[in-house]
Amino acid sequence: MDVRTRAPGKIILAGEHAVVHGSAAVAASIGLFTSVSLRLHSPSDNDDTLTLHLMDVDLHLSWPIGRIKEVYPDSVNSIASSPTTCSVETIKLLSTLVEDHNIPEAKIGIVSGIIAFLWLYTSIQGNKPATVRVSSELPLGAGLGSSAAFSVAISAALIALSAVKVKFGKGGEGWVGFGEKEQQELVNRWAFEGEKIIHGKPSGIDNTVSTFGNLIKFKSGALTCIKSNMKLKMLITNTKVGRNTKALVAGVSERKKRHPDAMTSVFTAVDSISNEVASILESSSSSSGYGDEIEKEERVQELMEMNQGLLQCMGVSHVAIETVVRTTLKYNLTSKLTGAGGGGCVLTLLPALLSAPVIEKVIKELEEECGFQCFIAEIGGNGVEICFDGQT
Incomplete structure (x- = not known):
């Protein structure tokens, strides 16, 4: 069989x-x-x-x-x-x-x-x-x-x-x-x-x-x-830079030892961001108006930008990640690393109103000029x- x-x-x-x-x-x-x-x-x-x-x-x-x-x-x-x-x-x-x-x-x-x-x-x-x-x-x-x-x-x-x-x-x-x-x-x-x-x-x-x-x-x-009906589309950029997850995790812990109060504040801020992202996605439903969905999308974008800034504070970003962030920012798009950082993949939220030609330009620049690998995928599926x- x-x-x-x-x-x-x-x-x-x-x-x-x-x-x-x-x-x-x-x-x-x-x-x-x-x-x-x-x-x-x-x-x-x-x-x-x-x-x-x-x-x-x-x-x-x-x-x-x-x-x-x-x-x-x-x-x-x-x-x-x-x-x-x-x-x-x-x-x-x-x-x-x-x-x-x-x-x-x-x-x-x-x-x-x-x-x-x-x-x-x-x-x-x-x-x-x-x-x-x-x-x-x-x-x-x-x-x-x-x-x-x-x-x-x-x-x-x-x-x-x-x-x-x-x-x-x-x-x-x-x-x-x-x-x-x-x-x-x-x-x-x-x-x-x-x-x-x-x-x-x-x-x-x-x-x-x-x-x-x-x-x-x-x-x-x-x-x-979390059950959500909100459709978010992401550009996922693989920087092709390998990273040592254990070393990155250890590095964050060492930074916390050196700056306990500051890093505790960073972690508290990240906790708030995660909770708000979860709340936005969970509150989305098929009965929501189109304008409501666009507003929620913009809120998720802002939270991603804030999260990336805090990840930089933790010391887990990388020059390749920052290249993706700068490149996508030229097109008014928001990006953040995903996972361990230090390389790996970067997420870029693709707004529902973003035109296909703009997406093509972004991908072309990231792949042909920067040497990265790009994928487009919806999140939160089956x-x-x-x-x-x-x-x-």
């Missing part, structure tokens, strides 16, 4: 870094997806292998089921409805399977993702032969939640073809929401286990946004889903979705 799933990436709309120090933050799904195609082999296929095609990095890996059983004999002891944490010993065993393939040095960074795939697959499906294809619209390592989208899409596909009863949308072709809240929560818990393999100690924010979509407000470890190619 064939199934396709897709899960969105995420952005931090407000509150990054300050959230570590007790402030609120707001994350949103974006209309860029990681997609998974899964086909379980039938006896007539005469193919007793588990094959993984990572299309975007041109990696094609295959393991005979007998080899998996040999290396990891406990792979059939898990239950799909009961997510468990992968032990250090199991990671070492699964690493042996990855070592069967000579992963090029340039692609060594995705090894943890392959281990997470093997863990999720064997935990949920056991030792069934299959072919899995993964493709993504999300750039890797740019702070847009690519690993979480991978874990969520993989988990959803595996659960859909497991013994877990999942109620999908009503028939027809195309994408439908994945099950009800209980099944979505199951996907989220499995995806979080995958994220732990990839990142060690993830916050759980990325996989939660990817699973449930829309917006999430988080503070002091508590996550709250979470994980599934498609049975017309069969439900």
